[in-house]
Amino acid sequence: MKFFNWFLLFSVMVSLSFTMHKYYVSMTEIKYVEEKKEIQITMRFFIDDFEKVLGDQFKKPFALATEKELKDTDKFINFYLIQNFRLTINGKAHKFHFLGKEYENDVVYLYAEVTDVQSIQSIEIQNRMLFEGFEDQQNYIKLDVNSQKKTFILTKQIDKELIKF
Amino acid sequence: MKNNIFLSIVITFFSFALFAQEKPAEKPAREPGHYNMSKFKQISQELPTPNNYRTASGAPGHEYYQQQADYRMDIILDDENQRLYGEETITYFNNSPDNLDFLWVQLDQNIYAPDAKTSDVSASGPGVYYNAEKFTQSFLGKPFDGGFKIDYVKNIDGSDLPHYVNGTMMRVDLPATLKPGMNTSFKIKWWYNIVNYKNNRSRSGYEHFPKDGNNGYIIAQFFPRMAVYNEVEGWQTMPFLGQGEFTLPFGNYEVNITTPDDHLLDGTGLLLNRKEMLTKDQWKRYEEAQKSFDKPVIVATQKEAEEREKSFSKKTKTWKFKAENVRDFAFASSRKYILDAQAVLIGGKTVMAISLYPKEGNPLWEQYSTKTVVHTLKSYSERLFDYPYHKAISVNADQQGMEYPMICWNFGRTNEDGTYSERTRTGMIGVIVHEVGHNFFPMIVNSDERQWGWMDEGLNTFTQLLAEEALEPGFPSRGYPKDIVGYMSGEQKNLEPIMTQHDLVSNSGANAYSKPAAGLYMLREVILGHELFDRAFKTYAERWKFKHPTPADFFRTMEDVSGTELDWFWRGWFFTTDYNDIGVKGVNKYIVTDKPTKRLENMAKQYGMKVEDFLPALFLVNPDSEDYKAEMAKDVDPLNDFKFLDEYLKSNFTEEERKTLKNTKYFYEIVFEKPGGLVMPILAEFVYADGTRENKYYPAEIWRFNDKEVKKLVASDKEILEINIDPKKLTADVDTSNNSWPKKVEESQFDKFKKKTVDE
Numbered sequence: 001m002k003f004f005n006w007f008l009l010f011s012v013m014v015s016l017s018f019t020m021h022k023y024y025v026s027m028t029e030i031k032y033v034e035e036k037k038e039i040q041i042t043m044r045f046f047i048d049d050f051e052k053v054l055g056d057q058f059k060k061p062f063a064l065a066t067e068k069e070l071k072d073t074d075k076f077i078n079f080y081l082i083q084n085f086r087l088t089i090n091g092k093a094h095k096f097h098f099l100g101k102e103y104e105n106d107v108v109y110l111y112a113e114v115t116d117v118q119s120i121q122s123i124e125i126q127n128r129m130l131f132e133g134f135e136d137q138q139n140y141i142k143l144d145v146n147s148q149k150k151t152f153i154l155t156k157q158i159d160k161e162l163i164k165f
Numbered sequence: 166m167k168n169n170i171f172l173s174i175v176i177t178f179f180s181f182a183l184f185a186q187e188k189p190a191e192k193p194a195r196e197p198g199h200y201n202m203s204k205f206k207q208i209s210q211e212l213p214t215p216n217n218y219r220t221a222s223g224a225p226g227h228e229y230y231q232q233q234a235d236y237r238m239d240i241i242l243d244d245e246n247q248r249l250y251g252e253e254t255i256t257y258f259n260n261s262p263d264n265l266d267f268l269w270v271q272l273d274q275n276i277y278a279p280d281a282k283t284s285d286v287s288a289s290g291p292g293v294y295y296n297a298e299k300f301t302q303s304f305l306g307k308p309f310d311g312g313f314k315i316d317y318v319k320n321i322d323g324s325d326l327p328h329y330v331n332g333t334m335m336r337v338d339l340p341a342t343l344k345p346g347m348n349t350s351f352k353i354k355w356w357y358n359i360v361n362y363k364n365n366r367s368r369s370g371y372e373h374f375p376k377d378g379n380n381g382y383i384i385a386q387f388f389p390r391m392a393v394y395n396e397v398e399g400w401q402t403m404p405f406l407g408q409g410e411f412t413l414p415f416g417n418y419e420v421n422i423t424t425p426d427d428h429l430l431d432g433t434g435l436l437l438n439r440k441e442m443l444t445k446d447q448w449k450r451y452e453e454a455q456k457s458f459d460k461p462v463i464v465a466t467q468k469e470a471e472e473r474e475k476s477f478s479k480k481t482k483t484w485k486f487k488a489e490n491v492r493d494f495a496f497a498s499s500r501k502y503i504l505d506a507q508a509v510l511i512g513g514k515t516v517m518a519i520s521l522y523p524k525e526g527n528p529l530w531e532q533y534s535t536k537t538v539v540h541t542l543k544s545y546s547e548r549l550f551d552y553p554y555h556k557a558i559s560v561n562a563d564q565q566g567m568e569y570p571m572i573c574w575n576f577g578r579t580n581e582d583g584t585y586s587e588r589t590r591t592g593m594i595g596v597i598v599h600e601v602g603h604n605f606f607p608m609i610v611n612s613d614e615r616q617w618g619w620m621d622e623g624l625n626t627f628t629q630l631l632a633e634e635a636l637e638p639g640f641p642s643r644g645y646p647k648d649i650v651g652y653m654s655g656e657q658k659n660l661e662p663i664m665t666q667h668d669l670v671s672n673s674g675a676n677a678y679s680k681p682a683a684g685l686y687m688l689r690e691v692i693l694g695h696e697l698f699d700r701a702f703k704t705y706a707e708r709w710k711f712k713h714p715t716p717a718d719f720f721r722t723m724e725d726v727s728g729t730e731l732d733w734f735w736r737g738w739f740f741t742t743d744y745n746d747i748g749v750k751g752v753n754k755y756i757v758t759d760k761p762t763k764r765l766e767n768m769a770k771q772y773g774m775k776v777e778d779f780l781p782a783l784f785l786v787n788p789d790s791e792d793y794k795a796e797m798a799k800d801v802d803p804l805n806d807f808k809f810l811d812e813y814l815k816s817n818f819t820e821e822e823r824k825t826l827k828n829t830k831y832f833y834e835i836v837f838e839k840p841g842g843l844v845m846p847i848l849a850e851f852v853y854a855d856g857t858r859e860n861k862y863y864p865a866e867i868w869r870f871n872d873k874e875v876k877k878l879v880a881s882d883k884e885i886l887e888i889n890i891d892p893k894k895l896t897a898d899v900d901t902s903n904n905s906w907p908k909k910v911e912e913s914q915f916d917k918f919k920k921k922t923v924d925e
Contacts, residue, residue, distance in 0.1 A: 031913070031915070040913070040915040040916075041915075042914060042915050046588075047586070047588060048586060048588055048589075065586075065587070066586075099918065099919060099922055100918065100922050102918060105588075105591075105641040106588040106591075106592070106641065109914070109918070111915060111918050111919065113915075113919070151656065
């Protein structure tokens with residue numbers, strides 16, 4: 001299965017001929033690359049949702065994906081990530097490095113990595129991103145660690161999950 | 166008794182015999198037989214038997230019939246209390262060959278009744294939050310008092326008609342059997358509380374604008390509507406649960422709608438008194454719009470709408486509509502509406518493209534809505550059939566996207582300062598193309614939406630995609646095969662086949678919209694080609710316009726008109742959750758030689774002949790085989806190296822002809838593997854040593870004798886350096902890591918990004 005192939009959820013939201021319930025969903029893919037001893041993190045949000053939450057928190061007109069986008073946007077995204085996304089590997093909290101972002105149509109991708117991970121016996125993921133902006137926000141996590149693939153949903157009520165190998 | 170004893174002896178004997186056989190374990194147990202398991206077998210098991218109503222070619226049969234329901238309605242919109250009152254006379258025509266003792270009427274509003282089954286059949290847990298109204302409705306015994314209040318159901322002579330309400334359906338018992346060819350009329354008086362659609366996430370209702378105290382009404386499923394009776398389902402009485410949409414007969418409508426006299430309203434059908442309903446200036450501008458083919462004319466201005474917003478008039482006026490051959494009726498009404506319109510020429514007739522929107526949609530809506538309606542009507546008419554109605558309206562309604570005959574609700578609001586994001590703009594254009602497009606599927610090609618969401622959503626999403634491609638290059642459409650890979654490669658427990666009743670589909674967006682659209686895109690781009698596909702698709706639409714098609718009618722028409730056997734495609738893509746995964750397992754190179762091989766020796770032996778009897782001849786030798794000898798490694802030049810071939814060519818071809826011969830010296834046996842369950846054509850791209858590329862198409866039938874692996878010999882005068890499967894991503898291949906020879910290590914999106922940022 002290709003790494004970045006699992007976006008069935010996003011196709012739900014695009015537009016139904018039914019009431020546009022707006023679905024508040026994000027997708028985070030977490031992949032452990034054993035040869036490189038690193039964890040690769042790719043996140044996917046709707047630009048409009050992400051911008052609203054950033055704007056509310058930092059009180060700035062970020063104007064994402066436009067010519068007027070603030071130059072130091074990445075600094076604030078990094079700050080927001082550190083506040084809301086945590087990885088605990090083998091019982092220890094790990095720092096990650098925010099690499100940057102990319103836009104595609106109505107979606108923003110965030111990239112981050114954790115280096116020097118020798119092995120993974122357990123991993124706990126906490127993802128509280130966008131919860132303060134949207135009560136029914138659902139953050140999907142797609143995990144690909146030690147040749148095992150797992151998918152689960154984090155919500156405001158249950159915002160973290162521990163996986164043991 | 167005697168026989169039984171004999172039988173038991175025989176059975177015992179055979180059991181011993183079996184036992185005796187198994188013990189020495191010399192012969193393996195014989196494999197059991199099986200039914201025809203070919204993925205290419207005829208699809209007749211999955212489809213109903215053709216008959217005189219629906220032919221084997223997919224067209225309506227010579228006994229095809231459909232029922233008709235005509236409506237005369239007087240409607241009152243009570244804006245102060247958000248209520249709708251109606252008195253209707255239904256005339257039902259029994260065109261079937263069957264006697265009917267009762268009729269079924271749909272009461273869709275009952276989905277909001279306090280005792281609705283809809284919420285009982287939905288699993289639930291605690292909500293995220295409950296505002297005061299919601300808490301009171303949910304827990305304090307004061308639920309929203311929705312649903313039809315039926316004042317009476319009466320025969321035309323005024324006598325009461327017995328009726329029974331079963332959820333969203335009502336059976337009306339007729340005083341006398343309705344015989345074939347006869348019709349009956351009856352009256353229903355009703356009212357209901359209009360739902361706030363933003364609170365209840367419904368397809369129709371009202372939106373409240375707290376700033377000015379006004380409401381925008383988008384009113385549909387608002388009257389008791391006849392259910393469909395046909396030879397497929399009998400009465401189609403599946404309950405309305407919310408997801409599976411509507412199944413409705415065609416008919417003619419006369420509708421009078423009374424609203425406050427400062428409202429602006431439009432709806433399905435011809436507005437008979439439009440002149441009377443508009444101001445003098447507005448009527449003048451509307452007449453202008455009827456002649457304006459290049460741009461919309463603003464008929465009711467924003468300034469006028471802002472004035473009307475404040476008036477809250479107690480006086481009323483009545484809007485008079487007449488609609489012919491429609492399957493439904495809907496309208497939108499508010500003080501807040503701005504109206505613009507443009508004329509568009511379709512098949513020699515003028516159609517009006519109209520938009521209704523509050524100022525909250527501007528300036529986006531005055532720029533794009535009507536223009537998008539115009540484009541959609543043109544694009545769909547070209548592809549399917551000329552749009553037969555006289556107008557198409559796009560109404561701005563927050564968070565909506567819903568279709569009715571000649572009118573639809575579409576989302577798209579600007580920020581308070583009038584700015585909007587690119588996502589808002591493309592989202593709004595996309596939803597307008599989609600909902601206006603629904604006029605074709607299912608408003609005119611009138612499929613059973615309650616059962617088959619894909620028949621209108623899938624076909625429409627596909628036609629929408631082609632319309633959007635023609636509107637703006639690079640428009641973010643969905644429905645391409647690559648867009649459905651995520652869904653199809655997901656966990657099987659989350660998937661259902663497309664051929665699943667719509668209320669049983671867990672991911673409607675992917676299952677009923679994107680996947681069927683992607684399938685049709687593949688049929689057009691890969692399997693049939695544009696010419697065959699377009700003609701077949703158009704024929705389906707023409708055969709079934711103003712009729713009720715079923716899935717089999719679609720599948721059969723596509724095969725009938727394209728002359729292509731597609732049973733394997735329908736079965737795989739529509740009836741299973743299988744996915745496509747095709748790869749190159751390996752490539753064996755061969756060398757051409759005139760030295761006889763072991764294979765030939767064996768064959769000669771088999772026929773009692775000598776090797777020499779077959780000579781002279783050429784042979785293909787694998788460098789790994791025992792036939793291979795070191796001297797074969799030199800560069801072979803078939804046109805010059807083999808005397809007997811040269812003699813043959815000289816005696817059979819002129820010098821001119823010989824100049825055109827290919828000097829073929831590279832031979833490859835390509836092993837294709839298919840880990841995926843779907844059968845699919847192989848789209849192979851060969852990259853040659855000189856840098857040129859060639860695409861080779863192997864039809865899906867290549868898999869008919871081996872579903873897992875096939876080999877193909879490819880000969881060329883140029884060396885092949887690389888083979889890629891489906892390089893344009895047209896077949897929804899869920900795993901592309903096996904798509905290339907030699908194997909390419911695929912860079913993940915993450916790796917690509919990281920490399921890019923490091924390079925910078």
